[in-house]
Amino acid sequence: xxxxxxxxxxxxxxxxxxxxxxxxxxxxxxxxxxxxxxxxxxxxxxxxxxxxxxxxxxxxxxxxxxxxxxxxxxxxxxxxxxxxxxxxxxxxxxxxxxxxxxxxxxxxxxxxxxxxxxxxxxxxxxxxxxxxxxxxxxxxxxxxxxxxxxxxxxxxxxxxxxxxxxxxxxxxxxxxxxxxxxxxxxxxxxxxxxxxxxxxxxxxxxxxxxxxxxxxxxxxxxxxxxxxxxxxxxxxxxxxxxxxxxxxxxxxxxxxxxxxxxxxxxxxxxxxxxxxxxxxxxxxxxxxxxxxxxxxxxxxxxxxxxxxxxxxxxxxxxxxxxxxxxxxxxxxxxxxxxxxxxxxxxxxxxxxxxxxxxxxxxxxxxxxxxxxxxxxxxxxxxxxxxxxxxxxxxxxxxxxxxxxxxxxxxxxxxxxxxxxxxxxxxxxxxxxxxxxxxxxxxxxxxxxxxxxxxxxxxxxxxxxxxxxxxxxxxxxxxxxxxxxxxxxxxxxxxxxxxxxxxxxxxxxxxxxxxxxxxxxxxxxxxxxxxxxxxxxxxxxxxxxxxxxxxxxxxxxxxxxxxxxxxxxxxxxxxxxxxxxxxxxxxxxxxxxxxxxxxxx
Amino acid sequence: xxxxxxxxxxxxxxxxxxxxxxxxxxxxxxxxxxxxxxxxxxxxxxxxxxxxxxxxxxxxxxxxxxxxxxxxxxxxxxxxxxxxxxxxxxxxxxxxxxxxxxxxxxxxxxxxxxxxxxxxxxxxxxxxxxxxxxxx
Numbered sequence: 001x002x003x004x005x006x007x008x009x010x011x012x013x014x015x016x017x018x019x020x021x022x023x024x025x026x027x028x029x030x031x032x033x034x035x036x037x038x039x040x041x042x043x044x045x046x047x048x049x050x051x052x053x054x055x056x057x058x059x060x061x062x063x064x065x066x067x068x069x070x071x072x073x074x075x076x077x078x079x080x081x082x083x084x085x086x087x088x089x090x091x092x093x094x095x096x097x098x099x100x101x102x103x104x105x106x107x108x109x110x111x112x113x114x115x116x117x118x119x120x121x122x123x124x125x126x127x128x129x130x131x132x133x134x135x136x137x138x139x140x141x142x143x144x145x146x147x148x149x150x151x152x153x154x155x156x157x158x159x160x161x162x163x164x165x166x167x168x169x170x171x172x173x174x175x176x177x178x179x180x181x182x183x184x185x186x187x188x189x190x191x192x193x194x195x196x197x198x199x200x201x202x203x204x205x206x207x208x209x210x211x212x213x214x215x216x217x218x219x220x221x222x223x224x225x226x227x228x229x230x231x232x233x234x235x236x237x238x239x240x241x242x243x244x245x246x247x248x249x250x251x252x253x254x255x256x257x258x259x260x261x262x263x264x265x266x267x268x269x270x271x272x273x274x275x276x277x278x279x280x281x282x283x284x285x286x287x288x289x290x291x292x293x294x295x296x297x298x299x300x301x302x303x304x305x306x307x308x309x310x311x312x313x314x315x316x317x318x319x320x321x322x323x324x325x326x327x328x329x330x331x332x333x334x335x336x337x338x339x340x341x342x343x344x345x346x347x348x349x350x351x352x353x354x355x356x357x358x359x360x361x362x363x364x365x366x367x368x369x370x371x372x373x374x375x376x377x378x379x380x381x382x383x384x385x386x387x388x389x390x391x392x393x394x395x396x397x398x399x400x401x402x403x404x405x406x407x408x409x410x411x412x413x414x415x416x417x418x419x420x421x422x423x424x425x426x427x428x429x430x431x432x433x434x435x436x437x438x439x440x441x442x443x444x445x446x447x448x449x450x451x452x453x454x455x456x457x458x459x460x461x462x463x464x465x466x467x468x469x470x471x472x473x474x475x476x477x478x479x480x481x482x483x484x485x486x487x488x489x490x491x492x493x494x495x496x497x498x499x500x501x502x503x504x505x506x507x508x509x510x511x512x513x514x515x516x517x518x519x520x521x522x523x524x525x526x527x528x529x530x531x532x533x534x535x536x537x538x539x540x541x542x543x544x545x546x547x548x549x550x551x552x553x554x555x556x557x558x559x560x561x562x563x564x565x566x567x568x569x570x571x572x573x574x575x576x577x578x579x580x581x582x583x584x585x586x587x588x589x590x591x592x593x594x595x596x597x598x599x600x
Numbered sequence: 601x602x603x604x605x606x607x608x609x610x611x612x613x614x615x616x617x618x619x620x621x622x623x624x625x626x627x628x629x630x631x632x633x634x635x636x637x638x639x640x641x642x643x644x645x646x647x648x649x650x651x652x653x654x655x656x657x658x659x660x661x662x663x664x665x666x667x668x669x670x671x672x673x674x675x676x677x678x679x680x681x682x683x684x685x686x687x688x689x690x691x692x693x694x695x696x697x698x699x700x701x702x703x704x705x706x707x708x709x710x711x712x713x714x715x716x717x718x719x720x721x722x723x724x725x726x727x728x729x730x731x732x733x734x735x736x
Contacts, residue, residue, distance in 0.1 A: 358683075359656070359683055362683045362704050362705060363612050363615065363704070365704075365705040366612070366615055366704040366705035366706060367612060367614045367615045367618065368705075369705045369706070369707065370615060370618035370619055370622060370705075370706075370708065371614075371618055373618070373622050373707075373708040374618050374621050374622060377621070377622060377625050381625075404705060405705075408705050415683075
């Protein structure tokens, strides 16, 4: 039956342990999840906010930069064209046709207008029939008639004309500026072509990074300069024309997914239309390069975020582990307290039980003892001559007597054990008292091969103290001393008393030859619940109770120990404790009795 | 000469019988009763020198019995029998005028001596009163 109930207890315990473990691991997971989420959400929000703000900010900055660049550059190009036009106008309007027809004069003027830089490729004078009257330049165009060309018609109509790029008679891409002069009823045209390379370098004179590009295209989207990437002069521009419907614009252009010819990386594009000629200036840069800083910042933020995530996770795991450890410790302490409570109430009921048993046994013992005496009297009076029989009978009766006394001693001790909780101040002969305590423990000590040796000072004054509490103190100390000999075949517990006149009290030294206390445990031995004994054997309360009891009795307790050699507890008890100690004792007795009632 | 007259009050009949036997053999005139009420009655009917009184009895306990006895016959000496666990009741009994207390289980020699001492005191007390009356 007992075995069965123990197995049930064991399986219950195993189940409980498993449940605890599951509980802790669930708790662990939840804590880690919660702390991680709690820490990550604000981090993400802050990160997102910064990202949005910074992206918007850098985009605006980039846009305004592109805008100012395209605007500025447009003005430069327009200014250049205007200047060149006015160059021609000045020449046309300050010189007569006759003067300009002479090649020498024309060359001189050509050199003058090209003095600053090589703006013009050639310069020619053309009459109103489209025939070349004079020409300075690298091409042989003297015999050409332009009357059917588009630009001739335009200049005759408008007076000033800047053409788009065209191939013309020279079969090379160029554009011309032509100025019409009406001199009386004679009309003639001064025409110059702009150096294509010079113009290109002028247009391209914008620094736009590695992927940046600048070019001009006309209304039909035909390139007027050769871009750095994709496309050549006079070809179709690489960007769709639909994008450029406003006077000036800026935006992001994605590749057309449906049209394989329109495959290019995402572009950041700014454009502006020139007034005359109607060309558009396009500045573009790969989106990734334009927003390199933002992307870089984003990448850095992402790395930072990932690192934070890892860090947060580690921190939450570590802190959770610590927390679980604390909870575990607290749970264990609670369990231990519960166990001790159970043990204490068990002890209390055991005390009551033993008191009852002792009382009940005392009566039959008294009867046996008197009965023994009756037999003794009867035998003495009877006429029994057999002396040997008489002697044997008396020996047996003496033995009965001795055994009854022994039983009586046991019941006395049981009663004393049950009385331990009652507190009262009495005079105590400490030497006799200690002998009694030793008697109580002698049986147990003998079983473990331990002897008691006493050295008690004779004639010590009586102590005023609570014998039941003192008994508990010394029982605890001696129990510990006996337990300290575990694993040793024999040992000695020495108990010494001597008066301590200086302090008006008695010093009692309980020494043992046991295993001793390790230095790291030395500071903890009086702490409640500290024990080095195996679970279920020691409550860890003995020494702490002893300590508080001795203090309450107005005394002091100290310990010296050497590992492997033994331990010495010195207890000082005053002969006459002060008045408040008495009061303390009375309070304690009330407290004790109430706690026992509760325990019972 | 008659021996000292003893009244034994104990609810354990076997114990009481043994004590009667032992004390009779030692020259006492012993009567035993098993409860407090009978004891009070006995004192009213007969004269006693010493009462041996057990403390733990049902109905009327030792202390109450002691009070009654002392009220009726203040000169009777009382020796109290107590268990080890109830020394307090022994002490209380002495405060109420008992001669002494003795702890169970008792040895007959100890009891004999205590009863003898109690008897001696009673005799000397009677003597003192007699003298006092004579002088008075």
